Amino acid sequence: MTKLNILTRGIIKENPVFMLLLGLCPVLAVTTQAENAIGMGLATTFVLLGSNIVISILRKIIPNRVRIPCYIVLIASFTVLAKMIIEAYAYPIYQSLGIFLPLIAANCIIFARAEIFANKNGSINSILDALGFGAGFTLALLAIASIREIFGNGSWFGVEIPWLTNNSAMIFTLAPGGFIVLACLLAVVNKISKDNERRKNIDCKTCPNACICGRT
Amino acid sequence: MDIDFRALVVIMMSAALVNNYVLRQFLGVCPFLGVSKDLKSSVGMGFAVMFVMLLAASVTWPIQVFLLDTNDLRFMQTVVFILVIATLVQLVEVILKKYSPSLFESLGVYLPLMTTNCAVLAVTISNINNGYTYIEAVVSALGAGLGFFLAMVIFTGVREHTASADPPEAFKGIPLILITAAILSLAFFGFEGVIENLFGQ
Amino acid sequence: MINTFVKPILVLTAICLVVSGALAYVSSITTPIINAADSERAYIAMNEKIPNATGFETINLADYNDMPKTIKQAYRTSNDVGNIFIAAINGFSGDITIICAINSTGEIMAVSTLSHTETQGIGTIIEQEPFLDTFKGIDQNLAGVDTVTGATVTTRAFIHAVEDVMTAFWIINN
Numbered sequence: 001m002t003k004l005n006i007l008t009r010g011i012i013k014e015n016p017v018f019m020l021l022l023g024l025c026p027v028l029a030v031t032t033q034a035e036n037a038i039g040m041g042l043a044t045t046f047v048l049l050g051s052n053i054v055i056s057i058l059r060k061i062i063p064n065r066v067r068i069p070c071y072i073v074l075i076a077s078f079t080v081l082a083k084m085i086i087e088a089y090a091y092p093i094y095q096s097l098g099i100f101l102p103l104i105a106a107n108c109i110i111f112a113r114a115e116i117f118a119n120k121n122g123s124i125n126s127i128l129d130a131l132g133f134g135a136g137f138t139l140a141l142l143a144i145a146s147i148r149e150i151f152g153n154g155s156w157f158g159v160e161i162p163w164l165t166n167n168s169a170m171i172f173t174l175a176p177g178g179f180i181v182l183a184c185l186l187a188v189v190n191k192i193s194k195d196n197e198r199r200k201n202i203d204c205k206t207c208p209n210a211c212i213c214g215r216t
Numbered sequence: 217m218d219i220d221f222r223a224l225v226v227i228m229m230s231a232a233l234v235n236n237y238v239l240r241q242f243l244g245v246c247p248f249l250g251v252s253k254d255l256k257s258s259v260g261m262g263f264a265v266m267f268v269m270l271l272a273a274s275v276t277w278p279i280q281v282f283l284l285d286t287n288d289l290r291f292m293q294t295v296v297f298i299l300v301i302a303t304l305v306q307l308v309e310v311i312l313k314k315y316s317p318s319l320f321e322s323l324g325v326y327l328p329l330m331t332t333n334c335a336v337l338a339v340t341i342s343n344i345n346n347g348y349t350y351i352e353a354v355v356s357a358l359g360a361g362l363g364f365f366l367a368m369v370i371f372t373g374v375r376e377h378t379a380s381a382d383p384p385e386a387f388k389g390i391p392l393i394l395i396t397a398a399i400l401s402l403a404f405f406g407f408e409g410v411i412e413n414l415f416g417q
Numbered sequence: 418m419i420n421t422f423v424k425p426i427l428v429l430t431a432i433c434l435v436v437s438g439a440l441a442y443v444s445s446i447t448t449p450i451i452n453a454a455d456s457e458r459a460y461i462a463m464n465e466k467i468p469n470a471t472g473f474e475t476i477n478l479a480d481y482n483d484m485p486k487t488i489k490q491a492y493r494t495s496n497d498v499g500n501i502f503i504a505a506i507n508g509f510s511g512d513i514t515i516i517c518a519i520n521s522t523g524e525i526m527a528v529s530t531l532s533h534t535e536t537q538g539i540g541t542i543i544e545q546e547p548f549l550d551t552f553k554g555i556d557q558n559l560a561g562v563d564t565v566t567g568a569t570v571t572t573r574a575f576i577h578a579v580e581d582v583m584t585a586f587w588i589i590n591n
Contacts, residue, residue, distance in 0.1 A: 021390065024249070025334050029242035058432075066425040070432055072302055072331065076295040077436040081443055084291065088447040091454060095532060102294045102341055106334040108246060174405075175240050179398035186394065187386040291444040292437065346507040 006125055010133030016109045017140035018189045023109040026100050027141060028178040034157045037145035039093035041138025043082045043101065048110050048137075049130040050078035055118040056126035071114045072105075079105040109137060147181050148172045224355045227348070231359030234410060237335050238367045239401040244335030248368060249393060251326065258372040259365075264326040266361030269339050271308070272301050273357030276340040277350055297340050302331045335364060371400055458531060459516065463492065463501050466518035466527045470494035473501065481588050485581035489514070491589065499526060502585055506578040513543065513574055517552075517582045523590070528552045528579060533571075543575045557583050 016022045023044075030040045051074050055062075062070045083101050087094045094101065104110070113133055118126040150156050152172025154165035171177045237243040244265065251261040276297050284290055309327050312320040330336055339360045343353040374396050383392050463473055472495035478484050490503040499520040506513055513533040518526040530543050542548050 021249075022246075024245040025242050028245060062428055062432075063420075063425040065421075066429045068331075069299070069302065069429055072298055073295060073429075073432055073436055076298045077440055080291060080294050080440055083294070084440075084443055084447040084451075088450040088454070099338055099342055099345070103243075103334045103338055105294050105298050106332050106337045108332045111332055175242065176398040176402040176405075178242065179394045179401060183387075183391040183394035183398065187384075187391040190389070190391065191386040291440055295436070295440070348507070 003125070003128055007128045007132045010129065010136040011139065012136070014133075015136045015140060016112075016133055017137060017144075018186065019193075020109075020112075022112060023107045023137065024182075025103065026107065027144065028175075028182060030097055030100050031141055031145035031148055031178065031181075032152070032173045033096065033149050034142060034145045036093065036096045037141035038138065039086070039090070040097055040100065041134070041141045043086060043097070044104055044107060044110070044137055045130070045134025046082050047075060047078040047104050047107075048113060048134050049127065050081070051075045051110055051114055052118040052126040052130035053123055055114050056121060056123045059119050067115075067119065071111060075110050075114065076105040109133060144178075144181055144185065147185075148177060152177060224352065227352055227356045228359035228362075229410070229414075231356045232363035232366065233404065233407040236363045236367055236404050236407075237338070237360050238364055239397070239404045241338075243338045244333055244364060247326075247329055247333055248364075248371065249390070249397070251329075252368060252372045252375055254376070255369070255372050257326075258368045260322050261326045261329075262361075262365030262368040264323045264330070265333065265335065265364045265368075266358070267323070268301070268305060268308070268327070268330045268333075269336055269357045269361040269364075270354065271304055272297075272336055272340050273343055273353050274350075275304060276300055277343060277348075277353045280344050293341065293344070294337075298331070298337055301336055301340070305330045335360065367400070367404075371397065374400065459490070459503060462516045462529065462531060463518075466501060466516065466529075467494055467499055469496075470498055471496045476500075476589060484588060485584055487578055487581045488585045491585060493589075497521060500586055500589065502582040503531065504578040504582050504585075506574045506581070513571065513578065515575065515578045515582075517579060519582065519586045521590075523556050523583075523586060525552050525555050525579070528582075530575070543571055548572070552579060557587065 010016065014020060017024070017027050026040055026044070030036045051071070054074050055071065058070075079102060082104065083094075086097075086101065113129060117129045121129070146156060149172075150161065150164065151169055152174075154161050154163075154168040169177075172181065231237070235241060238245060238248045247261055247265070252258045279296060279300065280293065284293060284296065305327050309320075309324060312324055312327075339357050343356055346352075346356075348356060375393060378392055378396055381392065387395070460473075464470075473492040474495060476491040476493055478488060478491060485504075487504045487506045488502055489505050492501040494500070499518055502517050502519070504515050504517065506515075514531040515528060516531050517528040520526050527549075529549055533543065
């Protein structure tokens with residue numbers, strides 16, 4: 001696989017949200033505003049990058065039997081690091097992400113990349129992989145958040161859109177709106193891309209994380 | 217020690233219905249979508265989540281209050297909690313396997329999923345954020361677990377019916393399931409204000 | 418033996434130790450910044466609430482008995498035009514911190530939310546003027562505040578905090 005392939009794979013072909021349907025909790029929860037989506041996307045990318053780098057460096061040292069606890073500790077630490085930095089330097093984002101900031105520690109995308117990629121590849125490739133999947137996640141969040149903010153709140157990145165501001169449909173920013181917007185976007189993806197087992201039949205068997213969750 | 221039972225009921229109902237973890241707060245969406253194909257597995261998953269939530273909440277609260285708070289180690293909260301949850305899950309698995317193979321058969325498969333289930337971590341963290349007492353924390357975990365169980369079982373029932381539906385090609389599979397979840401989530405909005413009307417304030 | 422038991426435990430322990438150390442270091446850097454930003458925001462909010470105050474003096478809460486435990490900070494104005502209270506109460510998904518200004522006769526001058534982590538869309542009502550304005554000019558009885566219609570865990574907690582602020586005001590000014 002070429003370097004370019006590794007970098008772009010996470011953005012389109014294996015987009016964590018639209019193709020693999022991973023980490024849906026933050027995808028639905030923080031996407032009421034485009035700004036929050038960017039904040040969450042960047043924070044997740046930071047944690048993903050950190051964990052991928054460290055795990056790829058330590059992959060020969062970490063014994064196979066305790067690799068999952070090691071991932072948990074490392075990922076959770078990078079999450080706390082991100083949380084402290086955001087709280088200190090970007091307080092409004094810290095406020096709006098709320099409990100979903102510490103919950104990055106349980107985001108299955110990061111576990112998946114650690115187990116599937118960083119554990120088996122060198123640092124450079126792992127960095128590219130993290131950047132690709134981070135970008136894919138951020139873009140997906142941004143797409144959903146843009147739709148929800150524009151129609152639900154009549155604004156985009158806080159900038160009011162004429163007419164829509166006075167005719168916004170609040171349902172978009174509420175919980176059901178999150179499910180509906182994601183459903184419609186996935187229907188569009190279904191239409192334009194070829195069959196995807198996971199989107200047709202979501203269960204634990206098609207989950208890329210089965211190797212961590214289930215028994216290996 | 218006097219216990220405010222009214223407050224406990226409010227906390228429980230709030231966690232289970234008004235602020236349902238899956239349908240209102242988007243916590244634990246992955247298992248909610250992934251394991252809701254048939255009633256048997258969704259009941260198993262529901263019980264497993266409820267059990268682990270209760271266990272995790274009752275263990276993490278003392279850790280936070282007597283260990284992290286007193287030693288000024290609050291920043292370690294996320295790391296410690298997720299490790300504790302992972303360890304508990306492993307322990308329960310081993311114990312179940314040894315002493316109750318039949319229970320292990322029905323719940324065991326879902327236990328390893330708990331580590332990456334954000335609903336469990338969320339319950340422990342929000343107990344601390346909310347400044348709950350020990351009993352309140354346990355009750356809120358029980359409520360959250362019940363709410364997850366309820367959402368899971370209702371959703372499975374609805375989802376079984378969508379199997380015979382004939383949606384447009386593009387909506388087949390996950391989009392249809394998400395729309396179903398949206399409608400269920402809308403239904404849970406009906407609980408808004410229930411607590412205030414039942415218990416006054 | 419060494420490879421199957423000792424090594425995994427050693428590696429895991431080492432990682433935990435290194436990680437804790439690193440986090441402690443970062444925490445020691447960010448905590449002062451976070452605290453400073455908190456009090457900065459509080460000061461700006463205080464000035465907005467009572468513009469004609471010449472200065473603010475901290476009230477030592479430990480001097481009073483029966484102070485509601487939700488009250489975190491209290492200030493009196495140097496020219497005695499009122500008091501400011503900062504109270505934190507549990508909402509649904511975390512603390513709601515409010516700032517409330519009360520004039521010398523015990524009426525609310527203004528109240529607003531300093532920080533909260535409630536659900537977007539539902540919880541954010543406590544940031545909006547229609548809700549906040551219902552508290553203006555209200556005294557101890559809280560008569561006129563709508564506590565039922567559309568109430569959520571969030572608004573209920575908010576009103577609770579305002580009640581505690583009122584209690585605290587009369588404890589201090591008696």
